[in-house]
Amino acid sequence: MIACVKCGKVENIIRSGFVRGKQRLFCKACDVYFSVTPPNPSTSKKQHQTTIIDVAKVLGVAPSTVSRALNNSAEINENTRAEIIRVANELDYRPNLLAQSLHRGETHTIGVVIPDIQRPFFAGVVAGIQKVASEAGYRVMICQSNESHNTETLNVQALVASRVDGLLISHSQETNTFEHVKLQLKKGLPIVHFDRVCDELDTAKVIQEDFAGSFGLVEHLILQGCRKIAVFAGPEDLLISQKRLNGYLSALKKYGISIENELIFHSNFKHEESIDALNYWFSLREKPDAIFTIHYANAIEMIVELKRRAIKIPDEIALAAFGDDLLAALIEPSLTVYNQFPYLVGQEAASILIENIINKDTFQPFTKTIKGELIVRQSSLKNLNAN
Amino acid sequence: MIACVKCGKVENIIRSGFVRGKQRLFCKACDVYFSVTPPNPSTSKKQHQTTIIDVAKVLGVAPSTVSRALNNSAEINENTRAEIIRVANELDYRPNLLAQSLHRGETHTIGVVIPDIQRPFFAGVVAGIQKVASEAGYRVMICQSNESHNTETLNVQALVASRVDGLLISHSQETNTFEHVKLQLKKGLPIVHFDRVCDELDTAKVIQEDFAGSFGLVEHLILQGCRKIAVFAGPEDLLISQKRLNGYLSALKKYGISIENELIFHSNFKHEESIDALNYWFSLREKPDAIFTIHYANAIEMIVELKRRAIKIPDEIALAAFGDDLLAALIEPSLTVYNQFPYLVGQEAASILIENIINKDTFQPFTKTIKGELIVRQSSLKNLNAN
DNA sequence: ATAACTATCGGAAACGTTTCCGAAAACGAA
DNA sequence: TTCGTTTTCGGAAACGTTTCCGATAGTTAT
Incomplete structure (x- = not known):
């Protein structure tokens, strides 16, 4: 009872x-x-990371005393501090960043949303981001959207739940509405866009010279004597595709070359579409004498296919592409490209975001353009080959 | 006064x-x-993410009631639950994972330490890790050691401070002592090694067939008629280099080919060393007729250099390498390789770690070997070219 | 009417850390 | 000795969330 x-x-x-x-x-x-x-x-003594409370117990002091000792407070005796630091090291004390961040209201973590880590461009950007973040004492949490709007939205939500101090975003191909970003912007979360940006949001942006790079590549093809230049573009909604396409159109216009719609092929950058475009263009009565792809991987795919068909590059058809990679230099013929310097893009984006985080109340969003570089290689050198 | x-x-x-x-x-x-x-x-109303307390205030209920509503508790009225969920969605409530993890004692985050994200092998592994982790409801935090033992140690400490639920580690080249990992293992932190593992620690491991892959590549070269096979190895302390070198030695032994020390070149995988090794080998009285590199990037570098020297591959010298990438297939001559399937390595590693985390008390460490694939390409086909 | 049960809400305390404050001892100046 | 200062420690409360418990109203069975 x-x-x-x-x-x-x-x-x-x-x-x-x-x-x-x-x-x-x-x-x-x-x-x-x-x-x-x-x-x-029976509450068995469970293994765990050492806490401030464990250190305090060993020394018979208060947890607040341990905290003061480890955090450069003036209100701690130097002997006491030394003793506390000694024990903390002995016990391998590592601050619990969860608790610390909860209290401080900041995590020193920046969230990064990219389409695909396996794409060399984005791997390079991430490397640049990590370099700058690490030097500034920030951690980086990377999410991949895999070109899906829904996944991108879930990524943003997960990063917000992790209470990242700021976001770096390069949008997925699918993303054409931006409520998920707008909402966080309204809540005061620092956000910087890079590469695939959104013009309707008042965020800082790091972009490349999409228009000028494109213009320069097409101009170079024109100066090589090309007159029927086909363009392999991306989705019509994708902002960087629009800009690069405009550079193409503008170069044609400058040199008085008429624009032919059948030479403009819109795609989702898929491999099969590279082949489809080639088939289509080579079925025309007048075939193109050059191809410009706005994403370099499609140009690689086309080089492989053209070589398979024994079509001579650049004699019969020249190629030029937006974006660079080691492969572009080593494939034969080596590919003429516009190098975007992804590592630098990443560094700038991270640098701007950290400035936004630190000077949250005074930060004014701006756009930083990273100047790329036209690299002429074998795939477009028609005149040289004419010898 | x-x-x-x-x-x-x-x-x-x-x-x-x-x-x-x-x-x-x-x-x-x-x-x-x-x-x-x-x-x-004046405490101006500061913008912040919505908390459970905000939702509770709007509805005039207790925070614990909101928590019960959002977490499938049986002790909440269905009407109350629906109302709370409605308001939470209206206010875009996102749980604060810091607070949640602090309370639950788990973060659902796994830490990954790799040498370099820009290396396609590791980018592929990371992609596989993220796939499995994401499906299991885990976040991934990636750190790069940049082949430095010290940076690797700092990475581990940072991840521990972030209270990751477990670690996936591929050691840096420099790492030859493992106290930093042993200490966390002793504290009960789940750890899985992949690729560059450590034999002295009782962790689960995901490895490739370093020995067998190497053996197969060298055997293939021998069957192609090569008799003076040089090997471009890594640091002598690096376990995967040791194993791949042993595969080389074993294949020579099987076919009664004597081992010549000047054909074994130890390196740190640097580009300049690729050139140094070629210079050395071509200064020998008897030049090698094949080169096996245990890291494919060095083979690419050598192909470029040999072509620059107008040395015919594979007629004068065949090449084979450990590891694969699109570039290996597209370079000319295409490179014979042992494909490690990095994505699969990543998937397996993440899968094992999550099992370790979930069944912490019963998990027994084991080693999982990922079977790779020998891919014969142009760089080693001597007999075919003899026609 | 009493006993036994069920439903569901609010409050308290925990997680680990930080920071504010008072407490109290020590010190120095008048 | 009193007044005014400095040093440095411990305790309390905050951060956001969860989970345990009691409180209390309602329901059912005897």
Whole structure:
């Protein structure tokens, strides 16, 4: 028979139901309800990371004293501090950043949303981001959208839940509405866009010379004597595709070359589409004498296919592409490209975001353009080959 | 004149020093000390992420009620739950994972330490890791050691401070002592090694067939008629280099080919060393007729250099390498390789780690070997070219 | 009417860390 | 000795969330 938790007597106890799998009792004398608590299971000493409380116990001081010692406070005796630091090192104390960040209201973590880490451009950007972040004492949390708007939205939500101090975003191909970003911007979260930016949001941006780079590549093809230049573009909604396409159109216009719609092929950058475009263009009565792809991987795919068809590059058809990689230099013929300097893009983006985080109240969003470089290689050198 | 905080009188007040930039006062009547607190600065309503407390205030319920509603508790009325969920969505409530993880004692985050994200092998591994982790509800935090033992140690410490639930580690080239990992293992942190593992630690491991892959590549070269096969190895301390070198040695032995020390070149995988090795080998009285590199990037570098020297591959010298990439297939001559399937390595490693995290008390470390694939390409096909 | 049960809400305390404050001892000046 | 200062420690409360418990109203069975 169970005794009352208040008076200790058993004669006035009646049952009062089962709640949460446990018998509840009522003492009529005291007007008190209570549960029958099972015997305390042996709380085995569980392995865990050392806490400030563990260090404090070893030394017989308060946790606040340990904290002061480890954090350059003036209100700690130097001998006490040295002793605390000694024990903390002995016990391999590592601050719990969860607790620390919860208290401080900042995590020193920046979230990065990119389409695909396996793409050399984005791997390069991430490397640049990590370099700058690391030097500024920030961690980096990377998410991949895999070109899906929905995944991108989930990524943003997960990073917000992790309470990142700021976001670096390069949008997925699919993303054409931006509520998920707008909402966080409104809440005051620092956000910097890079590469695939969004013109309707007042964020800082790091972009490349999409227009000028494109213009320069097409101009170079024109100066090589090309007159029927086909362009393999991306989705019509994708801002960088629009800009690069405009550079193409502008170069044609400058040199008085008429624009032919059948030479403009819109795609989702897929391999099969590279082949489709080639098939289409080579079925025309007048074939193109040059191809410009706005994403270099498609140019690689086309080089492989043209070589398979024994079509001579650049004699029969020249190639030029936006973006660079070691492969572009080593494939034969080597590919004429516009190098975007992804590592530098990453560095700039991280640098601007950190400035935004630190000077949150005064930061004014701006756009930083990273100047790329036209690299002429074998794939477009028609005149040289004419010798 | 300031009044006593206790009795409200001013006549018994004396000064009692300056502490923390503020005047302290003493009331002789009450025997009470206090500071002069400056007027409360206007606490402007600061923008922040919505908390459970915000939702609770809107509805006039307790925070614990909101928590119960959002977490499938049985002790919440369905109407109350629906109302709370409605308001939470309206206010875009996102759980604060810092607080949640602090309470639950787990972060659902796994830490990954790799040498370099820009290396396609590791980018592929990371992609595989992220796939499995994401499906299991885990986040991934990636750190790069940049082949430095010290940076690797700092990475581990940072991840521990972030209270990751487990670690996936591929060691840097420099790392030859493992105290930093042993310490965390002793604290019960789940750890899985992949690729560059450590044999002295009782962790689960995901490895490739270093020996067998190497053996197969060298055997293939021998069957192509090569008899003076040079090997471009890594640092002597690096375990994967040792294993791949052993595969080389074993294949030579199987076919009764004597081992010549000048054909074994140890390096740190640097580009300049690729050139150094070629210079050395071509200065020998008897030049090698094949080269096996244990890291494919060096083979690429050598192909470029040999072509520059107008040395015919594979007629004069064949090449084969450990590791694969698109570039290996597209360079000319295309490179014979052992493909390690990095994405699969990443998937397996993440899968094992998550199992370790979930079944922490019963998990037994084991080693999983990922079977790779020998891919014969142009760089080693001597017999075919003899026609 | 009494006993026993169920449903569901609010409050308290925990997680680890930080920072503010008072307490109290020590010191220096008048 | 009194007044005024400095040093430095411990305690309390905050950060956001979760989970345990009791409180209390309602329901059912005897």
